[in-house]
Amino acid sequence: MEFKDYYEILGVKPDASEADIKAAYRKLARKYHPDKNKEAGAEDKFKAINEANEVLRDTEKRRAYDQLRAGGYRGGEQFRPPPGWGNQGFDFGEGGSGDFSDFFESLFGGRAGAARGTARPRRGGDIQAQVQIDLKTAFDGGKTRLVLQDSRGGERTLEVKIPAGIQPGQVIRLGGQGHAGQAGGTNGDLLLEVGIRDDARFRLDGRNIIHVLALTPWEAALGATVPVPTLAGTVDLRIPAGSQSGRKLRLKGRGMPGPTPGDQLVELSIRVPAADTHEQKAAYEALREQFEGFDPRAA
Missing domain, CATH: 1.10.287.110 (DnaJ domain)
Known part of the structure; x- marks a missing residue:
């Protein structure tokens, strides 16, 4: 060999x-x-x-x-x-x-x-694997199914309990689901490292959750109350008048649950509508006249 x-x-x-x-x-x-x-x-x-x-x-x-x-x-x-x-x-x-x-x-x-003739009981080895879950499951907790393939080509399906608020990289230990023990020894454990898939609406930053909120120019300039999605449901958020793109507003306690829950940070992004009609172009011309002298690049 x-x-x-x-x-x-x-x-x-x-x-x-x-x-x-x-x-x-x-x-x-x-x-x-x-x-x-x-x-x-x-x-x-x-x-x-x-x-x-x-x-x-x-x-x-x-x-x-x-x-x-x-x-x-x-x-x-x-x-x-x-x-x-x-x-x-x-x-x-x-x-x-x-x-x-x-x-x-x-x-x-x-x-x-x-x-x-001296064999003695010995604990089986642990198995290390990964499990990928979505952000909503990580937030709420719940159960997910995991299919494991052994070295002989066989498969087994396990139902894994996910605790609410789990973070990427944390390990879930399933006792007795590792390699078989020898000579009557106990089985090893299965150690699952948790990964969280990307989400289209939210980004995880530790226990905080970041959401980018699109606003119209008039909502940002005049202030408004707009609906904002969170992982626990939609809430109304007051936008202060004169808000600029990049400003972050905090929804206290709306982040990942835990001993100290995280927050949801709402990042504002002002979107400007296209001027496709004569009337819309005229409206922009009137706006330019009203704000003559304003230079966003002056700073």
């Missing part, structure tokens, strides 16, 4: 910190996830990334792997476990890990432990 350089697979240095390894894994897992990447070889790459992460995120496995790698082994070279490796203490039970390569099994799997 070939030696696998797990550091090279994740694109990190051998002295990388736990945070570096976690960040590299998340980036590559998103890039090569079978649900997103349909290119040839993407699924094999995704499996290799998961295997590398399984070793390097575990302190004991990483320490043992580093000792082995220090012997001069390099990725792609022919490899056989050194004599006595079976006494390292990584007992996964008779089934082994099941989802990883022969190289992983030869180092950390259950075959050696089964041969010695």
Whole structure:
């Protein structure tokens, strides 16, 4: 079998910190996830990334792997476990890990432990995945369905509860939905990193929500009360006379819910109607005469 350089697979240095390894894994897992990447070889790459992460995120496995790698082994070279490796203490039970390569099994799997009859219960590994939701679901909370594909091509559907006010990048933990435990050990967990899809009307800024509100020139100049959409429904907003494009008005507490709810910031954008008829052009001419001397570029 070939030696696998797990550091090279994740694109990190051998002295990388736990945070570096976690960040590299998340980036590559998103890039090569079978649900997103349909290119040839993407699924094999995704499996290799998961295997590398399984070793390097575990302190004991990483320490043992580093000792082995220090012997001069390099990725792609022919490899056989050194004599006595079976006494390292990584007992996964008779089934082994099941989802990883022969190289992983030869180092950390259950075959050696089964041969010695010393297999002990071991918790299954966690699975990291992503779930994309719309902004309305993030605001209200609710449930969404997630289809997971395992390394053998099988699928399972899970219903995930989304707490109201969840933020992008937050992780939802589903206990017992990870890799199966070995020799009677408990299953790992499923860790879902939340992503929020773009919305046509609103933009998320932390717990605040930004909405761009179009106004006519006369609404901005004279003031008006206009309806404004929010994620909780439409509200009336008073526009002060003399408002300019870019001004932001605050709707207190209308942002994302939480211990300290965010606000909705309404950014004003003045839209000028086209002058298509003779009467409309005459109206603009009259306006120009009324405001002769006004130079918007003077500042």
